Amino acid sequence: MRPEFETFLARLYTDAPLRARFLAAPREEAERQGLTVVECAALERIDRVGLELSARSFAHKRALTASGRRARSWWKYLLRY
Amino acid sequence: MGEADVAVVEANGSDRLTADASDRFGLTWQPALAAGILANLDRIDVVEVIAEEQFGASSRATRALETLAQHVPLLVHGVALGPASTAPVDAFRLEKLARLVDRVEPAFWSEHLACVRAGDIEIGHLAAAPRTEATIDATAANLSRAAALVGARPMVENISTLMEPPASDRSEAEWISSVIAASGCDLLLDLHNVHANSLNFGFDPLDYLDRLDPERIGAIHLAGGCWINTAGDEQRYLDDHLHDVPDPVYDLLAEVGARVRRPLTVILERDGRFPPMSDLLWQLDRARAALAQGRLRADRVGASAK
Numbered sequence: 094m095r096p097e098f099e100t101f102l103a104r105l106y107t108d109a110p111l112r113a114r115f116l117a118a119p120r121e122e123a124e125r126q127g128l129t130v131v132e133c134a135a136l137e138r139i140d141r142v143g144l145e146l147s148a149r150s151f152a153h154k155r156a157l158t159a160s161g162r163r164a165r166s167w168w169k170y171l172l173r174y
Numbered sequence: 175m176g177e178a179d180v181a182v183v184e185a186n187g188s189d190r191l192t193a194d195a196s197d198r199f200g201l202t203w204q205p206a207l208a209a210g211i212l213a214n215l216d217r218i219d220v221v222e223v224i225a226e227e228q229f230g231a232s233s234r235a236t237r238a239l240e241t242l243a244q245h246v247p248l249l250v251h252g253v254a255l256g257p258a259s260t261a262p263v264d265a266f267r268l269e270k271l272a273r274l275v276d277r278v279e280p281a282f283w284s285e286h287l288a289c290v291r292a293g294d295i296e297i298g299h300l301a302a303a304p305r306t307e308a309t310i311d312a313t314a315a316n317l318s319r320a321a322a323l324v325g326a327r328p329m330v331e332n333i334s335t336l337m338e339p340p341a342s343d344r345s346e347a348e349w350i351s352s353v354i355a356a357s358g359c360d361l362l363l364d365l366h367n368v369h370a371n372s373l374n375f376g377f378d379p380l381d382y383l384d385r386l387d388p389e390r391i392g393a394i395h396l397a398g399g400c401w402i403n404t405a406g407d408e409q410r411y412l413d414d415h416l417h418d419v420p421d422p423v424y425d426l427l428a429e430v431g432a433r434v435r436r437p438l439t440v441i442l443e444r445d446g447r448f449p450p451m452s453d454l455l456w457q458l459d460r461a462r463a464a465l466a467q468g469r470l471r472a473d474r475v476g477a478s479a480k
Contacts (some may be wrong), residue, residue, distance in 0.1 A: 094308045094341060096260045096292070102340070103292035106301060135304075135341035142404050143337025143374075147301070150336060150412070155298035 096130045106148050109153075116141060196437030197465060198459045202251070202444065203242075207238075210451030215246055217455050220281065224439045226254040229270045236277070243278050249393075249439065250275055250283040252328070256290030257316035258303035258353075268323040275324050281439065284329040284362045284393065285320070287313065287353060302335035304352050305342035305349035314356035321359075330359045334367040334413035337377060346371060347385035360392035365426045366413055366443075370399055373411040380424075383429055393439040394430060396423055396461055415445035419457050424464040431468020432475075440465065 101123070105112050115122040123133040200220035201211060202219060211218055221242065242248065252271060257263050275283050288300035303309045321327040332350050356362055372379040398417030401409045419442065440461050444454060
């Protein structure tokens with residue numbers, strides 16, 4: 094697998110407009126990104142439901158990280174211990 | 175009632191079943207669980223700490239972590255290294271991991287067999303890498319680099335995925351086994367991830383276990399999840415760490431107990447919607463019983479074969 098393929102997958106997970114263009118015409122979009130014939134064929138068979146759910150899940154995780162929802166002051170419990 | 179349920183009923187009815195004396199059971203450290211964990215260290219053998227939550231910690235937080243390590247053995251668990259990638263793992267992240275491992279001296283450290291970034295794109299979480307020879311070699315190289323810099327090999331964890339990674343040419347179990355063989359790392363087997371992937375992609379989780387080298391399984395993760403709906407009326411099962419461990423996962427733990435003879439470290443992961451600590455401790459007891467039940471079954475088979 095080439096790094097270019099890995100990067101394109103990462104873009105599909107994170108870039109909603111690109112993902113919409115890709116799902117409308119997978120082979121054409123993959124070819125436009127300069128991927129190989131074999132890579133384009135693999136992407137044409139992609140698990141479309143799984144792609145959408147994965148993208149949604151990753152977006153949720155990024156939002157959680159950005160909001161700093163996880164408490165950082167856990168150590169206060171320990172200093173009282 | 176599954177076999178693990180029988181075991182836990184027996185456990186509650188008389189003496190508590192115990193797994194092998196060297197098996198350890200614990201929880202992932204969470205701020206909301208801190209008081210409960212510290213109050214129940216007689217029932218918690220080990221605590222897993224998420225590495226990335228310690229990076230950039232204040233000196234007081236660092237001292238607190240060292241205090242925790244004086245009371246209970248710690249494990250360091252990474253979630254953002256992303257070794258399952260054709261790109262080399264980030265040396266800066268590895269240096270931070272190395273410093274944390276030096277400071278905490280965990281029983282072991284671990285990381286996921288996942289891709290978390292590519293090019294300059296942060297995916298945000300754990301993505302499954304295409305299962306090919308190329309990613310096996312690249313992952314093994316990254317794990318070797320990590321082991322050299324941190325000073326110890328990580329245990330590596332199988333991940334859950336909502337999507338079969340495209341361009342894969344082998345099964346998940348085959349890919350995991352090959353990475354384990356090529357890297358020399360032991361497996362942190364997340365049984366809920368196996369359960370979730372088996373539901374989503376229609377494989378037999380026992381067949382998955384049969385394809386792993388039992389001697390390379392060193393630790394276990396347990397967790398819970400839920401079904402999610404898609405726009406197209408399809409359902410997939412999500413590993414969310416927000417629900418109790420489901421029954422089939424305890425049954426898988428018993429199966430692991432029947433296959434693996436070495437001591438295991440079993441961690442219950444819970445990231446939110448926290449139940450009372452008594453519920454989590456009960457789930458740990460149920461895990462103890464399930465593992466003990468599997469080990470007992472293997473002992474009986476071994477004895478009858480003699």
